[in-house]
Amino acid sequence: MAIKQDITYKINNSVTATELISVFKSVGWKKNPENIVSAFKNSYYITAYVKRKLIGFARAISDRECYTSIFDVILVPEYQKKGVAKKMVLMIKERFKGTYFFLTYTEGNKEFYEKCGFKVNKRAMWIERQV
Template sequence: MEIKYSTDKIPTADQVIELYDNAGLPRPTNDKERIQKMLNNSDLIVTAWHNDLLVGVSRSITDWVWCCYLSDLAIRGEYQKEGVGRKLINLTKEKVGEQSMVLLLSVPTAMEYYPKVGFVKQESSFIMHRAEWK
C-alpha cells in the first residue's frame, strides 16, 4: 500500500468530515461551513492519500518562527498503527522548521500516543473552553 503525502493537495470539507468521523475525532462535523472555515484559516495542512482516498490529515496554525499549533491530527481507522500519523507530524515539523516548536491539545484517547512520537507532556498549559457546537 503506497501512501502519498502532500502539502499542496487540500482536501474538501466533505473529505475532512468523512475522515474525522471515521477517525473518531470530536469536531463539529455536522457543520460543513465551520469545517470549511477551519480549513481556510489553517496555515499548514499536510495530507496523506491512498490513491484518491484521504487517509490522514495534520492541520496547523503557525507563525513559522516560534510556534506551530497542531490543531488536528486524524488518521482513518484502518490506516492507524501504520506510521501515517508519525509521518504527518514529521512533515509538519519539517515544514515549520527548527525555530518553531510544535504543540497541541490531545483528545483523551490519544494521551499515550503523543509521547511515542516525540512530544513531551507539559503541565503548564491553560484553556478557555469554547461554546459547544450544536
C-alpha cells in the same frame, strides 16, 4: 489493504467538506461542514491519500518564527498503526523547525504524541470553545 508505498502525502492541497467530514466521522468526531474547509485553508495541513481516497490529515497554525500549534491529527481506522499520523506530525515539525510546538491530546493518545517527540507541560492552559 494498502501498504506504506501506496500512501501519498500532499500539502495544502484542495479538499472538500465532504471528504474532510468523512474522515472526522470515521473516528466519531463531529465537525461543521460549513466552516471546516475554511478552517483548513487558514492552516498549514498535510493530507494522506491511498489513490484518490483521503485517509487522514494533520494541521497546524504557525507564526512561522516562534510558535506552532497542531490540531486535527486523524487517520481513518483501517489505515491506523502504519506510521502515517506520525509521519505527518514529523513533516509539520520539520516545516516549522525552530518554533515551540503546542497541542492538546484526546483520551488514550498521549503516548502517540510522546512518540512524535512531545512532552507534557504542566503549565499549559486553555479555554474551551464556548458555543
